[in-house]
Amino acid sequence: DIQMTQSPSSLSASVGDRVTITCRASQDFANYLAWYQQRPGKVPHLLIYGASTLQSGVPSRFSGSGSGTDFTLTISNLQPEDVGTYYCQKYNSSPRTFGQGTKVELK
């Protein structure tokens, strides 16, 4: 099975900062890579799919990049409402594995 490893596991940044989260897969899986945001106490929701396509309604400060086994989520101008935990996921073949999550907090 393909393993998904995120880094860092947590980070603290200031409003306006650029934040980068990485996700590494143990094998190539054709870029069916999604990013989800989970605000505290809320249901996760989809931010990016296909490694780089922004889901409808998601602010443009979020972007995704990467291919093969290495992927990145960038928040270009961190806002207070971006606090939460971010998960990457491979969603094509089974198992549809999630990364362990990256917790984003404000300084």
Added chain:
Amino acid sequence: QVQLVQSGAEVKMPGASVKVSCRTSGYSFISYDINWVRQATGQGLEWLGWMNPNSGNKVYAQKFRGRVTLTRDTSTNTAYLELSSLTSEDTAVYFCVRGGGHYDSNGQYSIPAFDYWGQGTPVTVAS
């Protein structure tokens, strides 16, 4: 609008089974896979399995094989998760989620991400 509405919180004894429902609306139920994901308090997201509501085909995560059963009722557009032989380790919020497989009206297959989530069903296993 697309909605996935789950059944309410459950409290079970160790060794018991739990069945969670996920009633869908706002889209063609048989056209999208339904997945089940769980999250223990303070922990990450764990995928349990998926089902194609049209064919009934299903795949379970290795960890849960033998304990998990996914079913559906196409007359009510409802998906079900049943988990048996519960232990305290199964205490978590369980989510149904649309995504991972889609057949359009022409029979073309695509692989969407997990785009709509149910509100979650807390399951507590305690004696």
